[in-house]
Amino acid sequence: MPYADPEAKRRYDAERYARNRKAVKERVAARLKDKLEEVREYRKKYRTANKDRLSQHDAARYQANREKRDAATKKWSARNPAARSEQRRRSKKKHPDSQRDYKKRRKARIRGAARVERFKAEEIYERDHWMCGICHKPILSGDESLDHVVPVSKGGEHTRSNVRAAHFVCNRNRGNRA
Numbered sequence: 001m002p003y004a005d006p007e008a009k010r011r012y013d014a015e016r017y018a019r020n021r022k023a024v025k026e027r028v029a030a031r032l033k034d035k036l037e038e039v040r041e042y043r044k045k046y047r048t049a050n051k052d053r054l055s056q057h058d059a060a061r062y063q064a065n066r067e068k069r070d071a072a073t074k075k076w077s078a079r080n081p082a083a084r085s086e087q088r089r090r091s092k093k094k095h096p097d098s099q100r101d102y103k104k105r106r107k108a109r110i111r112g113a114a115r116v117e118r119f120k121a122e123e124i125y126e127r128d129h130w131m132c133g134i135c136h137k138p139i140l141s142g143d144e145s146l147d148h149v150v151p152v153s154k155g156g157e158h159t160r161s162n163v164r165a166a167h168f169v170c171n172r173n174r175g176n177r178a
């Protein structure tokens with residue numbers, strides 16, 4: 001059957017593939033079975049060699065599909081409320097730091113911060129070398145907190161440039177004095 005129309009050929013191939021899908025997959029799997037290690041090695045080498053190109057490609061695709069994906073997620077969440085809350089619960093447990101960072105952003109938003117930036121608290125502690133911006137002494141892990149240089153209540157933003165590492169106690173004693 002000759003195909004003058006490339007679209008008809010494409011359709012024919014797609015239908016044939018759909019019909020034989022299982023058989024094709026099994027055949028390919030059988031052929032690759034002995035070469036599993038070889039294939040794995042090849043893929044690894046390919047990924048390493050094309051690292052930048054691949055990650056750019058992935059990022060572009062992620063951005064391009066963003067709206068579509070968000071809409072699909074929203075739809076799924078509405079249909080599966082129980083599964084969604086279970087997912088949330090597990091995610092909170094798995095990423096306690098992200099949860100804390102999220103709570104800080106939420107609190108700043110509620111208190112009326114004009115700008116809320118997304119960053120990790122850890123990143124600020126590292127940036128400030130775990131030194132307290134208020135008393136200028138080192139901070140031990142467990143005593144750390146994020147201090148807004150200009151307090152949110154005084155119009156300060158929740159941004160990297162307006163936060164610094166501080167002792168929890170120094171931060172609390174400072175209160176909202178600018």
Ligand SMILES: [Zn+2]
Binds near residue numbers: 136
């Ligand atoms: Zn301090």
